[in-house]
Amino acid sequence: MNIGEAARRSGLPPKTIRNYEDLGLVSPARAPNGYRDYCERDVHILRFLQRSLSLGFDVSETRRLLAAYAPGAHRDEARQLAERRAVEIDRKILELHSLRRALVDLMDERDESCGWPVLDEVPNEGARVARPAL
Numbered sequence: 001m002n003i004g005e006a007a008r009r010s011g012l013p014p015k016t017i018r019n020y021e022d023l024g025l026v027s028p029a030r031a032p033n034g035y036r037d038y039c040e041r042d043v044h045i046l047r048f049l050q051r052s053l054s055l056g057f058d059v060s061e062t063r064r065l066l067a068a069y070a071p072g073a074h075r076d077e078a079r080q081l082a083e084r085r086a087v088e089i090d091r092k093i094l095e096l097h098s099l100r101r102a103l104v105d106l107m108d109e110r111d112e113s114c115g116w117p118v119l120d121e122v123p124n125e126g127a128r129v130a131r132p133a134l
Contacts, residue, residue, distance in 0.1 A: 002035060002036065003017055005038070006036075006043055010043050012050055021036075025045070025062065025066065026045050026046060048066070048069075052065055057081065061081055
């Protein structure tokens with residue numbers, strides 16, 4: 001199938017597919033006329049790439065995930081990558097909850113002399129952000 005059909009089936013734009021090819025993430029066969037000739041496996045890989053990147057894995061990690069799902073490969077590395085990603089997501093969720101609480105506090109703040117609650121809640125590698133003098 002041509003790149004247009006592969007794009008339709010994978011849900012990715014042709015430009016993205018070409019970019020993945022340039023990065024070596026997908027390698028379609030070439031027809032006698034030199035055009036890309038995608039097969040069902042290529043479309044499956046393209047969907048995998050889209051899902052992997054949407055889950056927040058970078059290109060290097062996605063390449064390692066692809067290798068882990070090759071026939072006969074051990075999937076321990078893929079499991080470790082997924083576990084690390086889940087921990088990162090949990091950390092970001094906690095950070096977002098903290099930021100939301102700070103914004104709610106700011107919206108509810110009646111006494112302007114109490115400081116800057118938004119800045120008090122923002123994590124900064126374990127240190128609090130100094131409040132400006134009013």
